[in-house]
Amino acid sequence: RRHCGRNKLHSHFFAYLARMKFIKRWGLMKNTMPENIQEHSLQTAMIAHMLAVLRNVRYGGHVDPERAAVLAMYHDVSEVFTGDMPTPVKYFNEDIRAMYGTIEQAAVEKLFATLPADLRDAYREYILMPEEDPLWELAKAADTLSAYLKCVEERTAGNPEFDEAYATIRKKLEESTVPEVHDFLTTFAPSFTLTLDALNANAKEEK
Numbered sequence: 001r002r003h004c005g006r007n008k009l010h011s012h013f014f015a016y017l018a019r020m021k022f023i024k025r026w027g028l029m030k031n032t033m034p035e036n037i038q039e040h041s042l043q044t045a046m047i048a049h050m051l052a053v054l055r056n057v058r059y060g061g062h063v064d065p066e067r068a069a070v071l072a073m074y075h076d077v078s079e080v081f082t083g084d085m086p087t088p089v090k091y092f093n094e095d096i097r098a099m100y101g102t103i104e105q106a107a108v109e110k111l112f113a114t115l116p117a118d119l120r121d122a123y124r125e126y127i128l129m130p131e132e133d134p135l136w137e138l139a140k141a142a143d144t145l146s147a148y149l150k151c152v153e154e155r156t157a158g159n160p161e162f163d164e165a166y167a168t169i170r171k172k173l174e175e176s177t178v179p180e181v182h183d184f185l186t187t188f189a190p191s192f193t194l195t196l197d198a199l200n201a202n203a204k205e206e207k
Contacts, residue, residue: 048072
């Protein structure tokens with residue numbers, strides 16, 4: 001049954017989100033394989049889901065893995081307006097970081113406003129206030145893990161451009177107080193150094 005034209009105005013929300021695939025990450029660095037924020041967001045959501053599963057299975061948690069995944073899925077949506085600010089620029093000094101934070105907030109508010117009014121409550125926590133969610137720490141940890149895996153892949157491909165980023169992010173992860181991060185590093189991250197043939201060979205051995 002059709003709604004009687006209650007919401008005749010078009011929403012640009014998903015058209016903006018579709019542009020995530022045009023926004024490249026690691027803009028100041030030479031990449032062997034370019035990465036866009038849509039790809040990064042999907043991987044981050046998958047990792048956040050696993051971190052929540054690890055919390056439940058290994059650490060006695062009772063959290064919602066699907067919610068963690070959705071928080072991670074939307075964590076970079078402000079960049080459909082701001083683009084991806086390179087980390088050395090974003091954190092150049094406190095004034096620039098604070099200014100960029102203000103710009104990010106304005107961007108998510110603009111994106112949120114493109115949703116039809118009757119649908120906004122379903123997205124408010126994911127778009128406007130994700131930091132207030134207890135699972136945000138898993139989403140942010142997943143974001144860092146995704147960046148780390150990108151560095152691993154680039155270095156494995158022989159690209160020294162990512163050596164410093166690798167060392168910095170690896171140190172940050174090793175110092176993490178989120179135990180699920182260390183589980184992920186031990187269980188899943190090492191496979192990212194393997195070729196497809198090596199992955200397949202290992203899979204056969206494990207059967």
